[in-house]
Amino acid sequence: MAALPAKADSHARPVLPSAARVAMEALNAQADGLHIWLRTQANAPAQRPWFGDVGLEAGGRLAAGRVGANQMKAAPHRWRWQEISPYLGRIAEIARTADVSPIEFADRQQFLLVNPGLGGRLQVANTIRCAVSIYNPGDVAPVHMHSPNASRTILSDNGGYTTIEGERCAAARGDLILTPNGTWHDHGNDGETPVVWADILDFPLMEFLDCVWLDEDFPGAGAGNARAQTPVYRDGHSARLYGRGGILPGFVSHARGIGQGISPVFHYRGVDIRAALEALRGEAGDPYEGITLRFVNPATGAAVFPTLDYAAQLLRPGEATQWKRETANNFYIVLDGEGTTEIAGRQFDWATNDLFVVPNFLWRRHINKGAGDAVLYLCSDRPLFEKIGQYRAQGRTADGEVVQLVS
Ligand SMILES: [Fe+2]
Numbered sequence: 001m002a003a004l005p006a007k008a009d010s011h012a013r014p015v016l017p018s019a020a021r022v023a024m025e026a027l028n029a030q031a032d033g034l035h036i037w038l039r040t041q042a043n044a045p046a047q048r049p050w051f052g053d054v055g056l057e058a059g060g061r062l063a064a065g066r067v068g069a070n071q072m073k074a075a076p077h078r079w080r081w082q083e084i085s086p087y088l089g090r091i092a093e094i095a096r097t098a099d100v101s102p103i104e105f106a107d108r109q110q111f112l113l114v115n116p117g118l119g120g121r122l123q124v125a126n127t128i129r130c131a132v133s134i135y136n137p138g139d140v141a142p143v144h145m146h147s148p149n150a151s152r153t154i155l156s157d158n159g160g161y162t163t164i165e166g167e168r169c170a171a172a173r174g175d176l177i178l179t180p181n182g183t184w185h186d187h188g189n190d191g192e193t194p195v196v197w198a199d200i201l202d203f204p205l206m207e208f209l210d211c212v213w214l215d216e217d218f219p220g221a222g223a224g225n226a227r228a229q230t231p232v233y234r235d236g237h238s239a240r241l242y243g244r245g246g247i248l249p250g251f252v253s254h255a256r257g258i259g260q261g262i263s264p265v266f267h268y269r270g271v272d273i274r275a276a277l278e279a280l281r282g283e284a285g286d287p288y289e290g291i292t293l294r295f296v297n298p299a300t301g302a303a304v305f306p307t308l309d310y311a312a313q314l315l316r317p318g319e320a321t322q323w324k325r326e327t328a329n330n331f332y333i334v335l336d337g338e339g340t341t342e343i344a345g346r347q348f349d350w351a352t353n354d355l356f357v358v359p360n361f362l363w364r365r366h367i368n369k370g371a372g373d374a375v376l377y378l379c380s381d382r383p384l385f386e387k388i389g390q391y392r393a394q395g396r397t398a399d400g401e402v403v404q405l406v407s
Contacts, residue, residue: 021040024038024040025040028040037066040066041064041065041066041067042067043067044061044062044064044067044068045060046060046061046062046068046071046073047059047060047361048060048361050327050361050392050394051404056323056344056345056363057344057345058076058344058345058362059361060073060361072117072118072119072121073117073359074115074117074118074123074124074125074126074329074357074359074360075115075116075117075118075359076343076344076346076348076356076357076358076359076362076364077115077116077117077124077348077356077357078341078348078349078350078354078355078356079113079354079355079356080351080354081351081352081353081354081355082351084111084132085132085196085353087111088111088132088134088194088196089134091109091110091111091134092109092134092136092194095109095136095139096136101139103139103141107141108131108133108141109133109134109135109136109139110131110132110133110134110199111131111132112129112130112131113129113130113131113132113355115357115359117359121204122203122204123203123204124331124355124357125204125329125331125357125359125360125381126204126205126208126329126359126360127202127204127205127307127308127329127381127384128200128201128202128204128205128308128329128331128357128379128381129199129200129201129202129203129204130198130199130200130201130331130355131198131199132155132196132197132198132199132355133152133196133197133198133199134194134195134196135160135187135188135189135194135195135196136189136194137189137190137191137192137193137194138188138189138190139188139189140186140187140188140227140228141186141187141188142186142216142225142226142227142228143163143184143185143186143216143218143225143226143227143228143229144184144185144186144214144215144216144218144225145182145183145184145185145214145215145257145258146181146212146213146214146215147181147182147206147211147212147213147214148181148201148202148203148206148212149178149179149180149181149201149202149259149262149305149306149307149308150178150179150180150199150200150201150202150203151176151177151178151179151199151200151201151308151310151379152171152176152177152179152187152197152198152199152200153174153175153176153197153198153200153333153377154171154172154173154174154175154176154177154195154196154197154270155173155196155197155198155333155353156173156193156194156195156196156197157172157173158171158172158173158191158193158195159171159172159173159175159195159196159197160187160188160189160190160191160195160197161187161188161189161190162177162179162185162186162187162266163185163186163187163228163229163231164177164178164179164183164184164185164256164257164266165183165184165185165256165257165266166184166229166230166231166232166233167231167232167233167237167238167266167267168231168233168235169235169238169266169267170235171195171197171267172269172270172271173270174269174270174271174273174274174335175267175268175269175270176267176268176270176273176295176310176377177266177267177268178262178263178265178266178267178268178304178305179266180256180257180259180262180263180266180304180305181259181260181262181305182257182258182259182260182262183256183257183258183259183262183266184218184229184257185229186226186227186228186229188228198333198355200308200331200379202305202307202308202381202384205307205381205384238264238265238266238267239265239267239269241264241265242264242265242298242299245298248298248299252264254297254299254300260306261302261305261306262297262304262305262306263295263296263297263298263299263304263305264297264298264299265297265298265304268295268310270335273293273312274375276293277291277293277312277314277373277375278314278373280293280314281314281316281373286321287321287322287395287398288321288322288323288324288365288395288405289313289321289324290313290314290315290316290319290321290366291313291314291315291316292311292312292313292314292378293311293312293313294309294310294311295310295311295312302383303382303383305383306383306384306387307381307383307384308379308380308381308383308384309379309380309381309382309383310377310378310379310380311377311378311380312335312375312376312377312378313366313375313376313377313378314373314374314375315337315339315366315367315368315373315374315375315376316368316373317368317370317371317372317373318368319366319367319368320365320366320367320368321365321366321367322365322395322396322397322398323363323364323365323395323396324363324364324365324393324394324395324396324405325361325362325363325364325393325394326360326361326380326382326385326391326392326393326394326406327360327361327385327390327391327392327393328360328380328381328382328384328385328391329357329358329359329360329380329381330357330358330364330378330379330380331355331356331357331358331378331379331380332350332355332356332357332358332376332377332378332379333353333354333355333376333377334350334351334352334353334354334355334356334374334375334376335352335353335375335376335377336352336372336373336374336375337351337352337368337370337372337373337374337375338350338351338352338368338369338370338374339366339367339368339369339370339374340366340367340369341356341358341364341365341366341367342364342365342367343358343362343363343364344362344363344364345363349369360385363396391406392404392406392407393405393406
C-alpha cells in the first residue's frame with residue numbers, strides 16, 4: 001500500500017520576490033562550508049492543529065525542499081500473516097541447510113517490518129521497531145544487554161525461552177516477555193519444533209537520540225560472553241513475587257539489572273492474560289477500546305517501560321468501538337479473531353497473527369467481524385508522549401461529536 005502522499009506545500013505563505021530569493025540563495029552559496037543555512041523556505045508542520053481538526057482523513061503535509069528534507073510520515077499499514085509468515089519457514093530452511101547459519105552473520109533469524117511511509121527505515125512508527133523471529137531447535141541468542149527496551153510476543157504454541165537477569169521464562173503462545181533496558185538476557189529454543197515470536201523495541205527512538213549501545217561481555221562468564229545465563233531463581237520468580245494484584249513483597253528491591261524506569265516483572269503469561277480478559281468480558285468496557293488490560297509495573301502502576309506501554313484488548317463479536325485518535329502511535333498484534341480497523345477512512349481487515357500500525361494523529365476504530373472474541377495486543381508510545389507533555393486524545397461520540405478525552 002502506498003505511503004501517505006507527501007503533499008506539496010500548497011498553502012505556504014507567499015514566496016519572496018524572485019530577486020530576493022535569488023540573492024538569498026547566492027548568499028547560501030557563498031556560505032557553503034560554514035555549516036549555516038540562510039532561510040529561504042517557510043516552516044511547514046507535518047501535522048494539522050489538534051483541537052480544531054475534526055476531519056476523519058489523514059491530515060498534515062510535508063514541506064518541500066530543505067525544510068522538509070527530514071520529515072517523514074508513518075503510514076497506516078497492516079502486515080498479513082498469510083503473506084509474510086512463509087518467509088519464516090524459508091529462513092528456517094536456509095538456516096538448517098546452510099554452511100553458515102543466518103544467526104551467525106545476522107545475529108537473528110527474522111524479518112523486520114518496514115512502514116511504507118518511512119523511506120525504508122526498519123520501523124513501524126517513528127519510535128517503534130518490530131521484527132518477527134524464528135528459532136530452530138538448538139538455536140541460541142547469546143546473553144547480552146542493551147539500552148533499547150524490548151519485548152517479545154510469543155506466536156508459536158511453545159516459544160522456547162528467554163532468561164532475564166537470572167530468571168528463566170519458558171514461553172507459550174500469547175506470552176509477553178520483557179527484556180528491559182539494562183537487563184542481561186538470552187534467548188533460545190530447547191524444544192523440538194521451531195518457535196516464532198514478534199520482537200517490539202523502542203530502537204528507532206534510541207537511534208534518533210544516538211543512545212543505542214549493546215554489551216555482550218556478561219560478567220562472571222570468564223573470558224568473553226556466556227552463551228546462556230545459568231538461572232539463579234526458580235521458574236515463575238516474577239509471578240511468585242508479583243502475581244497477586246495489589247500485594248507487593250517487602251523484602252526485595254523492585255530494581256532489576258541496571259535498567260531505569262522498568263517493570264520488575266518480565267513475564268506476562270498468555271493464559272493468564274486471556275483468562276483475565278474473559279473474566280471481564282461481561283463488563284461494559286470502554287466505548288473507544290472495548291475490554292482492555294494494561295501490563296504495568298506492579299511496584300508503581302506505571303507503564304512497563306519509560307517509553308512503551310503494553311495492553312491486551314478484547315472485542316466481543318459484533319463490537320465496534322467509537323472513533324478515537326491520539327498523539328501517540330499504536331502498534332497491534334492480532335492474537336485471536338478477525339475484524340477490521342478503519343484508520344483515517346481506510347479499512348484494514350485483520351485475522352489471527354496479522355500486525356498493524358495506527359500512526360499518531362490518525363482516527364481509528366475497531367470492529368470485531370468474527371463469530372468469536374477478538375484479542376489484540378497493543379504497544380503504544382504513549383508514556384513517551386506523556387513525559388514530554390504532548391499526549392492528547394480525542395473521541396467521537398455515537399452521534400459524531402468530537403470530544404477531548406485527554407486535553
Ligand atoms: Fe536483546
